[in-house]
Amino acid sequence: MEIKISHKPVPYKEAMKFLEEKVEKVHANIEDEIIWILEHDSVYTKGISASDDDLLIPNLFPVVETNRGGKFTYHGPGQKIVYFVINLNKREKEIKKFVRNVEKWIIAILKDFNISSFADPKNIGIWIKKNNEENKIAAIGIKVKKWIAYHGFSLNINVKKSDYRGIVPCGISSKGIINISDLCKIPNDEKINNSIKENFYKLFNS
Known part of the structure; x- marks a missing residue:
């Protein structure tokens, strides 16, 4: 497993x-799987199930179409991006279980900082309940190709919440955004x- 950490923003x-x-390289057994930790400059990404109606301000930030699952989301400063390329040919070929494990992974990260969070079966991502309101702290988008799972998740550290105003995040208008901060x-x-x-390592190599 390769661990790659980029300390400067990487263009989406x-x-x-x-x-x-x-x-392609992991599928061909040329290179190892990878976890890549990085940050992006401000960008809206459009997943394969996104509706154009969810793009509220088209020219606020660049909009990039992507082949990951999900709808519109925002990436930018103050947000930790965790990408991965994981070979399910060498693990369990169960996509739903893999997604659940990614959810458990994020929940465990937050628990390390005494933050209680949960996954919602109806709304993908990781959520925090505060003042009786549910707010998203992490977005998840995954694609599986040749049984290689890739893309990943974003975790809000101290993101500027107003940067989300140009979209309906993940197609959900009734819930908010929250940061670790x-x-x-x-x-x-x-x-x-x-x-x-x-x-x-605890979740995926056990």
Whole structure:
């Protein structure tokens, strides 16, 4: 397993090109699987089930179509992006179980910082209940090709919430967005990255 950490923002299209090439190399057993931790500059991404009606302000940020599952989401400063390329040919070929494990992975990361969160079977992502309201703290988008699972998730650290105003995030208008910074003092970057890595190994290599 390769762990790649980028300390400067990576353009979204550049990241997608890397992932697509990595999928082919992992499938051909030329290269190892990867976890890639990074950040993007502000961008709206349009998943395969997105509706154009959910793009409210078309020119606020660049809009990029992507082949991941899901609808519109936002990526930008203050958000931790975790991409992966995982070979399900060498693991269990169960997509639903894999998605559940990704959810458990994010929940475990948040638990490391004493944050209680949950997955919603009806609305993909990870949610926080605060003041009787449900708010999304992490978005998940996954594609499986040749039994290689890729794309990943975004985790809100201290993202500017108004940057979401140009879209209906994940097609859900009735729920809000929340950051780790709304719930506790922001952990340092190294601690977050270590939690991402350690909880991956616990869940996926057990």
